Amino acid sequence: MTPAQHTIVAAVASRFGAKAAITDAADIAPWTTDWRGRYAGAAPAILAPNSTAEVAAIVGMAAAAGVPLVPQGGNTSMVGGATPPADGSAMILSLRRMNRIRSLSPDDGLAVAEAGVILADLHAAAEGVGRRFPLTLGARGSATVGGLVSTNAGGTQVLRWGTMRGLVAGLEAVLPDGSIHDGTAALKKDNRGYDLNQLLIGAEGTLGIVTAATLRLAPAIAQRGVAWVGLASPHAALALLRRIEAQTQAVESFEIVPGDSLALVLRHIPATRDPLSGRHAWHVLIEAVSASVDGEAPAALLERLLAPALADGLIEDATIASSEGQGDAFWKIRDSLSEAERAAGPAAQHDISVPVAAMPDFMIDGAAAVEARFPGAHATAFGHLGDGNVHFHVRAPEGADAATWYAEDAGVVTAFVNDMVVAAGGSISAEHGIGQMKVAELARLGSPARLAALRAIKAAMDPAGLMNPGKLVPLVDRAARP
Template identity: 45%
Template sequence: MALTDQELIAGFINIIGQEHVITNSSDLEPYLIDWRKRYRGQAIAALRPASTEEVSAIVKLCAANQIAMVPQGGNTGMCGGATPNPTGRQVVISLQRMNKIRELDASNQTITVEAGVILQALQEAATAANRYFPLSLGAEGSCCIGGNLSTNAGGTSVVRYGNTRELCLGLEVVMPNGDILNSLRSLRKDNTGYNLRDLFIGAEGSLGIITAAVMKLFPVPVAQWTALVAVPSAEAAVELLNRFQAGASAQLTGFEMMSDESLALLKHYYPALASPLAGPNAYEVLVEISDYESEEHATQLMESILSGALESGCATDAAIASSLAQARKFWDMREHVPLAQADDGPNIKHDVSLPTSAIPTFVATCNEMLRKKYPGIRIINYGHLGDGNLHYNVAGPSSAETESFFVNRSKEIQALVYKEVEKLNGSISAEHGVGQQKVDYLKGHRGEVALNVMQAIKRALDPHNLMNPGKVVSL
């Protein structure tokens, strides 16, 4: 016979202590709503375990009583993947207290961390050991590595180092029945059967709860040079990317694009971060080169490529950062575009990826189609052009009108944008995940066979659908 809610709460208290079982409505509220305030649910409690063993005990108790579980890290997700549903028959399992760095092996260039370690803390631990951890996001001061793994986060350095999946060597996972899968091996080569690690990365807690991970570290670059470059079109931005890929190869670590409307929004809400380039420009591109040879070599490389780009016309203006402070300001520009959007009000977000060669066609087609159908809209288009990932976001004609515009037009605009993504063999989710926002689009995007395979995996590992139900794969 299943336990009552009060009996369950008593069981949770017995596992992790009363102060870490949150049931008071005001204290519970932050765990029930997503960062964008688009999704809100209810929960029996929010639970804050401090160890893998405590997570395992919680999961076993929930499994025995058919209580669904929603894992949560920094709660910075964009698609409602860490938000409970409205039924009130779920618990939120927050991993924030699991924030230990278990081991840093500088010689092996690995770091073993618990899921609740803040991304910035991981970066700082690597720096203290004279190593470099390249994953970098706008939310790095609050997002957790477990969440980064669960959505296979990308960020600004994917063009050189890859997504979070490529940075992970091993995982520790609590399975839906409470068993602990320990695959915390710090090996670059390990061909012993199925690659279980990749099954859980990007699964958003729907197959198990990631509690720890072994992540790769890298040598610290000798020099990093950053430039802000004006380009006259999306086609020119792709040509500039091709020039840097040919001239800098693996030394190209960042290539970010911001449209004129993105820059205008940034200037309005953060005037101190206005672009130093004369404008308006159709796009401005942020380029970073990391060099392991010398500062002189990095400087010559950056100047040589930019000189050719300016001469060809694919670049019309450029500013190379003359100091670390100026380089940081250039990056602050890019990272504050989504914050300016948040200040402006709700917007219709699209986190899409496309073959880089198809981006100009996608942008031109969508811009024309949406502007014709919805006069006055603002298209805030920016993102990681180096790896084909655009944040193609749509806002109402003004901040005062954006709320009603968002509510009334969201689904139809998403459908139009996703249709163009499909035509160009792109993806409807590049780095934000599926969560609950994109579940209904998954069958059309991945196809029936792929969805059937995913559902079969879900049923095999989580037959009672207790792990973050309603997210990623719907049963």
């Protein structure tokens, strides 16, 4: 620990209590590595403030002393976004103790949640007042509001509700100089200059520390319907989605699953079965919901929407879940895709997006191009077709040695995939962010205008570079910074 770090730790312990300054190496260790074990960092202390004022005080001290801080919630980043640098120069600023839901207003459809509130707890609190927070993802038992905001998280309900950006009605944050930005008032219209809330969403803690968010709540689900559809191509799937969108806003999820990925799930994941009897090159899982027990049931709606598509050959087969349990079974297939892919061998995974209309071609042509360029590799794409966002996985050739392939081939594959994404006008990070993992690729592929703007904004808001150093912004030359 440097003298400057020691001074801050001592001041925090003395002013805010022992819980606010963790220095025991065993307590720190679990939080210095990402959950996938790809990044190993080091931190001499975890500072764990219990209020916005305490965060502001800590950030102010760190700014004065020139000590970097790495904000951390549930530490569930897919891109090393919450892991401190390996040199121990930064301290972790944990928001986990700030886990209060300050207010819940079902009438207004708003909740004000502190940064450390765990997503699953927010779900439960919203349900407790007859509402719902309509964003979910696999890490919901650990991921926190601050991290979800700072990474502009997505998930499986983006089709209807948008990403986190669409669900944030207000923000509170501590800026790099220790000042507090109070933007929690949920103003539907506010044109007082650059929208700082929007700037902080997805900034991965590099422009300040999100301490609380005002979040939109949706009506609770009274009924849902889940369909599993077999069809010939992603093109047919998109055409089906367009037909459905023209007729209803009740569809919240539209997830595409390739036939070979389904086969992997059936092989590797216990207690799964094919929802349809025949074989299909592609499938989609569709979920429709209703906030009312009256009116057309979502299952009936899905049946009504799918019948003509079956009749005119747009789709090959379809089944509607006849119970909640069967709907859950369909979702289990979708949610097991990554695990089944992992069981099948080493793979390079890519969280990418292209314009929705371009996605079917990208899925087919992109996979073919990868397999032509890397003989024996197997490329597959699945996920959020309706968002133009798929998880594009490239499996190593059968029998490849995992360590060798990851060390020598995976990076080349990733660069090839990212080049295709850029050529298609897409994004190399759809929902996971840049973190540490994608900084170099962003530097390689970002447009000069975008990169210059990112650097200028970062330098303006955090001139000393103390906020989550090494993440998101590809700095030209770190040593040259003031």
